[in-house]
Amino acid sequence: MTMYNTNILCIGAGYVGGPTMAFIAYKCPHYRVTVVDVNRERIAAWNSDSLPVYEPGLDKVVRTARGRNLFFSTEIEKAIQENDVIFVSVNTPTKTFGVGEGMAADLQYWERTARQILNHSSNSKIVIEKSTLPVKTALAMERILKSNNNGVSFDILSNPEFLAEGTAIADLENPDRVLIGSRDTESGIRARDVLVEIYLNWVPRERILTTNTWSSELSKLVANAFLAQRISSINAVSALCEKTDADIGEVARAVGFDSRIGNRFLNASIGFGGSCFKKDILNLVYLCRTYGLEEVADYWERVVRINEYQKERFVLNMLNAMFNTLAGKRICLLGFAFKADTGDTREAPAIYIAKRLAEEKAEVVITDPKALPNAMLDLNKVTGVTYEIDPYKAAEGCDALAIMTEWGLYKGLDYRTIYDSMTKPAFVFDGRNILDHQHLHEVGFNVFPIGKPALAHF
Numbered sequence: 507m508t509m510y511n512t513n514i515l516c517i518g519a520g521y522v523g524g525p526t527m528a529f530i531a532y533k534c535p536h537y538r539v540t541v542v543d544v545n546r547e548r549i550a551a552w553n554s555d556s557l558p559v560y561e562p563g564l565d566k567v568v569r570t571a572r573g574r575n576l577f578f579s580t581e582i583e584k585a586i587q588e589n590d591v592i593f594v595s596v597n598t599p600t601k602t603f604g605v606g607e608g609m610a611a612d613l614q615y616w617e618r619t620a621r622q623i624l625n626h627s628s629n630s631k632i633v634i635e636k637s638t639l640p641v642k643t644a645l646a647m648e649r650i651l652k653s654n655n656n657g658v659s660f661d662i663l664s665n666p667e668f669l670a671e672g673t674a675i676a677d678l679e680n681p682d683r684v685l686i687g688s689r690d691t692e693s694g695i696r697a698r699d700v701l702v703e704i705y706l707n708w709v710p711r712e713r714i715l716t717t718n719t720w721s722s723e724l725s726k727l728v729a730n731a732f733l734a735q736r737i738s739s740i741n742a743v744s745a746l747c748e749k750t751d752a753d754i755g756e757v758a759r760a761v762g763f764d765s766r767i768g769n770r771f772l773n774a775s776i777g778f779g780g781s782c783f784k785k786d787i788l789n790l791v792y793l794c795r796t797y798g799l800e801e802v803a804d805y806w807e808r809v810v811r812i813n814e815y816q817k818e819r820f821v822l823n824m825l826n827a828m829f830n831t832l833a834g835k836r837i838c839l840l841g842f843a844f845k846a847d848t849g850d851t852r853e854a855p856a857i858y859i860a861k862r863l864a865e866e867k868a869e870v871v872i873t874d875p876k877a878l879p880n881a882m883l884d885l886n887k888v889t890g891v892t893y894e895i896d897p898y899k900a901a902e903g904c905d906a907l908a909i910m911t912e913w914g915l916y917k918g919l920d921y922r923t924i925y926d927s928m929t930k931p932a933f934v935f936d937g938r939n940i941l942d943h944q945h946l947h948e949v950g951f952n953v954f955p956i957g958k959p960a961l962a963h964f
Contacts, residue, residue, distance in 0.1 A: 511536045512704070515589035517619050519543035519552055519578060521674075521781070521850060522636060522667050523595030524559055525567075529678040531576035532567045533708045538575050540589060542582045552578040560849045560876050563675035586626040591700065593665075594619055595636040608788065620650045623660075630659045632697045635723070636667060645719075661697035663688050664719050666726035671780060672847030684714045687722025727793075730786040731806055736771040737778045738812035744774035744957025745819060754957025755939065774957040776859065776910065776937035777816040779844030781852040784810055817855050820908075820956075821862045824935055827954055827962075828906065833867035836904040836929065840897060841911025841938075842874040842881040849876035855937070856910040857884050864888050873900035875913060898924060906933035912940050925949050931963065 512534075516527040519541045531539035543549050551558035557568060568576070579585060586592065596615045616637060623633060633651065651660040664687035669677045684705050688698035698716055705714055717725070740758055747754045754774045762769030778784075787810050794803035825832055844854035851857065856872075860881075863870050870891045872881050878893050885891050894900035897916070901907060901924045909916060917940055925932055934951045936943065943953045947961035954960045 512538070512591060512700075513589045514539045514591045514593070514704070515585050516541045516593040516595055516636070517543075517582065517586075517622075518593075518595035518597070518637070519545070519548050519558075520595065520597065521559055521671065522669065523593065524552060524557075525561055525564055525669070525674045526595070526636065526667060526678065527593070528564065528568050528571060528576055529675065530704065531571035531574075534704070535571070535575050537704070538577075539571070540577045540579060540585050542579050542585045544580065544582065546580050549578050549580050560847075561674045562672070562847055567675060582622060583626045586623055587628060589631075590629065591632045591634070591704075592623060593634045593636045594623075597637070617646075617650065620647050624651050624654060627658050627660075630661075632661050632663065632700055634663045634665045634701060636665055659693070661689070661693050662719070663694075663697055663701055664722035665701060666722060668726070668729065671850050672845055679708070681709060681713060684709055685717065685722050685725060686714065687717045687719040690718060727786045727790045730782050731790050731809065733771055734778055734783040734787055734813070735806075735809050737775070737783075738809045738816075740772050740774050741777060741816040741956075742812050744816075747774075747957040748959075751959050752957075753959070757957075774939060775816075775912075776820045776855040776956065777813045779852065779854040779856075780850065784813070784853050814858075817858045818862070820855075820935070820937055821859055821866075823954060824863075824906065824908065824933075825866065827935075827952065827960070828933060831866075832863060834869070835906065836869045836871065837863055837906045837908060838871045838873065838897075838901045838904040839908050839910045840873060840900075840916050841877075841909060841913050842872050843877035843911050843913075846912045846914065849874075849880060851877050851880040851884055854884075854910075856881075859908070859910065859937075860885055860891060861888055864890050871900045871904060873897045874911065875915065877911075898927070902927045903929060904932075905929045906935060908935040909937050909940060912938040917941065921946055921951070922949050925951060 514530065514537055516523045523541060527539050527541045531537065541552065548558050557564060594616065596619050623631065633647065647662050666685055668682065686698055686701050688694040702714055702716070740754070743757060744754045747757060758772040758774065761767055762772050787806055791803045791807045794806065828835060839856055839860060842854060842856045843849055843851055860870050860872065868890070872878065872891060872893050873895060874881060878895060882893060897919060905928070932951050934941065934946050934953045936953065936955045939955050943955055943961055946953045952962040
């Protein structure tokens with residue numbers, strides 16, 4: 507039997523738990539890493555050649571470590587008993603009911619997991635929060651885990667993830683920082699050092715930040731809020747650019763040259779998506795309101811409201827450009843994932859836009875290289891939507907193309923061939939500003955970018 511230096515468990519095999527644990531196993535063959543989940547289909551997929559998560563480079567990482575020191579299982583209780591270091595990476599969606607509905611985090615899955623750990627631990631454990639959680643959640647976990655006087659002790663650490671989907675493996679390989687929050691007690695510091703030691707296998711010590719637990723929990727929410735704020739800021743300016751004939755690309759470039767500001771996250775678009783930004787900001791808003799900080803809550807809530815406004819503005823621009831009616835018109839959405847290089851569609855702007863177009867009685871055709879299965883789930887109750895993997899076939903007979911996701915393949919399509927196959931006048935609405943608008947106009951398209959003057963033939 508192989509002897510390992512450390513036995514690590516992760517409860518939750520989703521977009522965070524699966525890739526993170528696979529990478530730890532990949533870098534640390536002397537550790538035994540087990541990932542468990544209640545979802546049998548998801549575990550079966552992790553054990554197959556068709557992984558449930560698409561990330562560039564992930565296939566190689568899993569193939570290298572799986573069966574060597576990386577194992578995927580549904581035997582949660584057994585795994586809890588056998589492992590001393592336990593990452594908790596379960597879903598923490600926004601509540602859809604009761605107090606805090608629409609803003610607070612729904613912690614029912616997290617609490618269920620905490621109680622499982624309590625009930626099936628016969629020796630001391632280090633429990634690590636990997637899910638994005640509200641500040642002071644670790645305190646609640648401590649209270650649950652210390653509710654039995656059976657001599658088993660637990661140390662709770664906060665270790666939020668800062669992965670960007672589409673670049674998760676690169677982010678794990680070369681992180682800006684690894685953040686570890688702990689209690690400032692003798693046992694808390696010992697537990698923290700165990701986790702530091704894991705990351706030191708490939709991360710330089712100066713990039714491993716240690717804080718108190720509450721600073722770590724709050725830092726995750728604040729980091730996402732700041733990033734989303736930049737996107738909403740440039741998108742708000744894009745609306746003004748369209749009214750004044752300014753070019754948002756030129757404005758963003760000029761602003762980004764300021765060393766105090768920088769050029770990251772200044773690309774105007776149809777808005778942000780993904781599982782974190784909206785959820786984390788609303789969580790921050792709820793937290794502020796809980797502490798009576800109404801002005802602070804209002805400030806952060808506006809970041810989300812600008813994002814909703816940008817999506818609706820995109821639909822209204824399509825409606826106005828196409829002669830104030832979309833009924834019966836065929837519109838092709840190029841891309842459905844919330845960003846390129848992922849199949850994830852959680853909070854994708856394309857969901858809102860597809861539904862709004864369907865409400866306007868348009869026929870919607872969706873194409874995406876990775877996200878069509880998720881798109882079908884997201885829109886399963888929406889009529890008038892069809893799906894086509896081939897972008898050329900998807901565009902045939904359409905009145906308009908709308909770029910929803912910045913997939914590189916859309917930049918290289920033969921738009922002259924596509925134009926010839928479409929109904930005239932043909933429109934392009936570039937929701938990501940990734941295409942050559944002048945070329946499209948010369949081909950014959952009426953082109954409507956974000957935050958730039960339209961190039962129309964009428």
